[in-house]
Amino acid sequence: MLSDLKLIIMGNGSAVPTRNANPSSQMLIYRGRQFLIDCGEGTQMQMIKCGLKTRRLNDILISHLHGDHFFGLFGMLSTFHLFGRDKDLNLFAPSPLKLLLEKVFETSDTRLRFKINFFPMEDFKSTPIIETDTFTINGFKLNHSVPTQGFVFREKTLPPKIDKSFVKSRGLTVKQINDIKSGYDFIDDDGKLYSNKDITSKSRSPLSYAYCSDTSYSEEIIEHIKGVKLLYHEATFDDSMLGMAETKKHSTASQAAKIAKLANVEKLILGHFSARFKSFDLLLNEARLIFPNSQISIQGEAYDIV
Ligand SMILES: [Zn+2]
Numbered sequence: 001m002l003s004d005l006k007l008i009i010m011g012n013g014s015a016v017p018t019r020n021a022n023p024s025s026q027m028l029i030y031r032g033r034q035f036l037i038d039c040g041e042g043t044q045m046q047m048i049k050c051g052l053k054t055r056r057l058n059d060i061l062i063s064h065l066h067g068d069h070f071f072g073l074f075g076m077l078s079t080f081h082l083f084g085r086d087k088d089l090n091l092f093a094p095s096p097l098k099l100l101l102e103k104v105f106e107t108s109d110t111r112l113r114f115k116i117n118f119f120p121m122e123d124f125k126s127t128p129i130i131e132t133d134t135f136t137i138n139g140f141k142l143n144h145s146v147p148t149q150g151f152v153f154r155e156k157t158l159p160p161k162i163d164k165s166f167v168k169s170r171g172l173t174v175k176q177i178n179d180i181k182s183g184y185d186f187i188d189d190d191g192k193l194y195s196n197k198d199i200t201s202k203s204r205s206p207l208s209y210a211y212c213s214d215t216s217y218s219e220e221i222i223e224h225i226k227g228v229k230l231l232y233h234e235a236t237f238d239d240s241m242l243g244m245a246e247t248k249k250h251s252t253a254s255q256a257a258k259i260a261k262l263a264n265v266e267k268l269i270l271g272h273f274s275a276r277f278k279s280f281d282l283l284l285n286e287a288r289l290i291f292p293n294s295q296i297s298i299q300g301e302a303y304d305i306v
Contacts, residue, residue: 011043022046036061036212086114153208172186
């Protein structure tokens with residue numbers, strides 16, 4: 001069965017791109033709605049390779065203003081313009097990006113055909129960045145060399161499911177269905193009462209995902225990402241480079257695994273790898289010693305979150 005929530009990794013490298021690792025970008029897709037998270041250089045090419053339709057994209061979230069997390073934005077927005085996009089685009093990013101975008105497009109004599117709704121985010125409020133009837137996306141503070149935030153997607157609790165044959169055989173109206181989903185019992189035309197628990201079943205558990213882009217080891221993250229089904233955490237370095245990780249405000253694979261363990265997440269995927277690694281086996285082994293359900297993120301791969 002197809003999952004309602006899917007993550008596609010389009011870039012899992014760090015500052016310098018390599019043959020197999022683009023700078024950071026990923027697409028979270030919930031019931032067809034796309035959320036582009038970070039937009040490193042080359043993201044639009046990665047979207048094409050991953051078969052993603054840019055026309056569907058209306059929401060972009062940028063974790064921080066280091067080039068490897070947003071330099072792809074200018075080219076991508078320019079392409080949207082050339083394709084004649086006229087739909088608004090929501091951009092959630094640190095506030096200096098607004099002026100920067102205006103300058104870039106002014107300098108290149110580009111008047112975008114579409115409106116960018118810019119949502120500045122550096123005050124790390126506890127209110128959601130995006131909220132609908134079915135999910136929330138919140139930002140939370142990471143510990144990096146510039147203001148940086150992670151993102152956490154949480155689906156709301158789903159209403160109980162009603163037995164399909166019951167709906168059909170009784171010809172239930174939308175109102176009756178909604179009443180049952182809200183917990184009411186049902187009385188048919190003959191006055192027979194059906195207890196709510198006899199005609200409903202529990203829905204699957206809510207889906208969730210957290211993105212920790214660039215950060216040093218920080219236990220303050222834990223409360224925000226507790227129990228998520230999938231965690232993407234940066235793992236720029238291995239254990240032998242712990243000093244460098246601390247200086248550069250990044251994490252080692254072991255530190256990412258420790259956060260995953262303390263936050264009691266279901267699964268961890270590692271990313272934002274230093275270009276010096278030819279193989280990621282060492283990072284994976286270090287992480288699995290602490291958190292066995294760890295994986296190396298694979299560029300171009302789609303992860304069903306279930
Ligand atoms: Zn950074």
